[in-house]
Amino acid sequence: MAKWGIVWKQFFYYLLIILLTIPPLTFFVSREIKRHYISIIEINLKHQAALTEEFVEGLLPYEKTREIDELAKRIGKQTDTRITVIAPNGKILGDSKEDPTKMENHLGRPEVEQAMRVGIGKSIRYSTTLKEEMLYIALPVKEDGRTIGVIRTSLPLGQIRALVWGVNSKIIYFAFILTIFAFILSLISIKAATKPIKEMALAAKKIAKGNFNVRISTKAKDEIGELSSALNQMAQEIKRLFTALGMEKEELQKTLSTMVEGVVVLDSQKRVVLANKSFKNMCGLPWESIIGKAYWEILRNIEFKELVDKVFKTNRPETSEIQHQNKVYLGNGTPFSKTKEKRIVIVLHNITKIKQLEKVKADFVANVSHELRTPLTAIKGFVETLEEEASEKEQRFLKIIRKHTDRLINLISDLLLLSKLEDREKRIEIEEVDLKKLIFNVSKIFEEKIKEKNLKLELIAPQNLPLVKVDSFLMEQLFINLIDNAVKYTKEGKIKIEIIPINHRVKIKVCDTGIGIPKEHLSRIFERFYVVDKTRSRELGGTGLGLSIVKHIVLLHNGEISVDSQVGKGTTFTILLPV
Numbered sequence: 166m167a168k169w170g171i172v173w174k175q176f177f178y179y180l181l182i183i184l185l186t187i188p189p190l191t192f193f194v195s196r197e198i199k200r201h202y203i204s205i206i207e208i209n210l211k212h213q214a215a216l217t218e219e220f221v222e223g224l225l226p227y228e229k230t231r232e233i234d235e236l237a238k239r240i241g242k243q244t245d246t247r248i249t250v251i252a253p254n255g256k257i258l259g260d261s262k263e264d265p266t267k268m269e270n271h272l273g274r275p276e277v278e279q280a281m282r283v284g285i286g287k288s289i290r291y292s293t294t295l296k297e298e299m300l301y302i303a304l305p306v307k308e309d310g311r312t313i314g315v316i317r318t319s320l321p322l323g324q325i326r327a328l329v330w331g332v333n334s335k336i337i338y339f340a341f342i343l344t345i346f347a348f349i350l351s352l353i354s355i356k357a358a359t360k361p362i363k364e365m366a367l368a369a370k371k372i373a374k375g376n377f378n379v380r381i382s383t384k385a386k387d388e389i390g391e392l393s394s395a396l397n398q399m400a401q402e403i404k405r406l407f408t409a410l411g412m413e414k415e416e417l418q419k420t421l422s423t424m425v426e427g428v429v430v431l432d433s434q435k436r437v438v439l440a441n442k443s444f445k446n447m448c449g450l451p452w453e454s455i456i457g458k459a460y461w462e463i464l465r466n467i468e469f470k471e472l473v474d475k476v477f478k479t480n481r482p483e484t485s486e487i488q489h490q491n492k493v494y495l496g497n498g499t500p501f502s503k504t505k506e507k508r509i510v511i512v513l514h515n516i517t518k519i520k521q522l523e524k525v526k527a528d529f530v531a532n533v534s535h536e537l538r539t540p541l542t543a544i545k546g547f548v549e550t551l552e553e554e555a556s557e558k559e560q561r562f563l564k565i566i567r568k569h570t571d572r573l574i575n576l577i578s579d580l581l582l583l584s585k586l587e588d589r590e591k592r593i594e595i596e597e598v599d600l601k602k603l604i605f606n607v608s609k610i611f612e613e614k615i616k617e618k619n620l621k622l623e624l625i626a627p628q629n630l631p632l633v634k635v636d637s638f639l640m641e642q643l644f645i646n647l648i649d650n651a652v653k654y655t656k657e658g659k660i661k662i663e664i665i666p667i668n669h670r671v672k673i674k675v676c677d678t679g680i681g682i683p684k685e686h687l688s689r690i691f692e693r694f695y696v697v698d699k700t701r702s703r704e705l706g707g708t709g710l711g712l713s714i715v716k717h718i719v720l721l722h723n724g725e726i727s728v729d730s731q732v733g734k735g736t737t738f739t740i741l742l743p744v
């Protein structure tokens with residue numbers, strides 16, 4: 166269909182050329198032929214007029230009409246030309262075709278008038294006598310410089326028209342042949358022109374289907390040739406790029422499959438886009454294709470789900486521990502965008518061995534602490550007994566021994582508590598607790614110390630405070646540590662504990678007017694054994710484990726803890742606990 170369109174278009178141009186050239190050609194050819202023939206006829210007519218003049222010259226002065234007319238008829242018949250002899254006054258003296266007496270006066274005929282005036286007359290006009298277009302030539306006959314008559318010869322121009330028509334019809338016939346030829350030429354030329362285009366279209370289709378080995382074999386040096394060589398180059402380049410890409414992909418696949426870490430990429434619908442062998446092994450589906458499946462179909466694990474949800478929600482890298490089939494993994498989830506779609510990649514490191522080692526270490530610390538507690542309590546007991554009977558000098562040493570023993574006992578009980586809190590297998594014992602009562606009881610422990618330091622303790626709580634579901638032992642430990650710190654690090658002023666219920670949570674503020682904590686230490690004070698001033702902490706019987714224990718307890722209750730402090734003005738610890 167399309168091909169015929171091109172053929173007709175091409176043919177139209179050829180036809181246009183034919184139509185633009187043939188009519189002017191016909192016009193000029195016929196005009197030239199006409200001109201040429203007229204000039205030949207003109208010469209002939211002149212000769213014949215001159216010849217006739219020879220014959221009628223003697224008869225003219227006497228206007229011998231009959232003889233002249235006979236002569237004209239004879240010569241006219243022999244020469245196949247119309248001959249008219251005209252008197253100077255315009256009267257017809259003889260005519261080869263008509264009866265002169267019936268003919269009108271010819272003085273007004275242009276050729277006659279011209280002949281008498283300039284010596285020769287010529288005109289092409291319609292003859293009223295013969296009713297056709299004629300070429301007239303008129304010559305004057307002179308005697309002693311005086312015009313004694315005019316000889317007029319004429320021929321009909323119908324012959325010329327027939328001749329011109331014959332030539333024209335041949336030209337038209339030629340034009341018709343030319344038109345057919347142009348049509349055939351269009352067909353052939355279009356076929357020749359479209360052949361390489363067809364070949365190129367076929368090659369392009371093959372390239373699109375992934376066959377980059379196709380080459381177009383046109384030898385044309387024109388634009389088509391350029392296009393086909395560009396297409397060949399393109400196929401070659403695409404092939405090179407594809408090979409490089411394929412190699413890169415293979416390398417990536419190999420790297421991924423040899424990785425011991427499990428790697429999985431999820432799309433925004435949480436479906437698997439990519440996963441390596443280690444991840445499949447982890448899911449227990451080493452040979453199955455899991456691409457396109459929702460992750461929960463292949464890995465049912467609450468911690469993994471939480472990590473996935475968290476990364477999608479925060480759109481930030483997140484890390485969490487995942488326990489799956491007796492193994493512990495550290496999961497790193499990172500979000501990224503692929504053409505506007507949000508995706509995440511999760512890398513799972515097997516940290517089972519590290520965790521086991523940690524447990525061995527923690528067990529060791531717990532065991533050692535446990536083993537040390539009994540002898541230390543015994544030492545403390547004996548020191549206290551000895552103190553009762555010792556001399557003043559001995560008392561000084563015994564006091565030092567007791568102080569260090571106390572510190573050791575504190576350290577060991579903190580270590581024991583901490584290892585208990587870090588033991589994931591141990592569950593906390595939740596019960597409904599009246600926080601105000603609990604804090605009040607804890608504060609009793611510090612009553613003496615507060616009095617000693619001349620401090621004040623304030624406990625503010627609303628009447629209708631709801632009961633909170635917590636582990637009461639751990640809550641006691643939490644407030645013991647916080648109030649102990651507040652008392653320890655405050656020289657004067659007061660300690661204020663405020664309980665504020667907010668929606669489904671309880672906010673507890675422990676404020677003091679103590680020495681405060683410099684800003685640069687704030688982010689680290691919850692770390693194990695982190696103390697701002699080692700000497701001061703030791704003097705005050707600190708272990709550096711208090712706040713670490715506090716933080717563990719808060720987290721075990723799904724709560725939050727923050728600290729706000731100003732050096733020299735005081736510190737506020739804020740805890741948020743779910744009711």
Ligand code: ADP
Pocket residue numbers: 646650651654677679680681682690695696697698702706707708709710711712713736
């Ligand atoms: P420590 O047993 O030394 O008190 P903690 O873990 O309880 O250890 O506290 C860590 C450090 O934080 C302390 O050494 C102290 O410098 C600082 N700190 C804790 N509570 C307060 C407070 N209320 N006021 C000032 N500094 C505090």
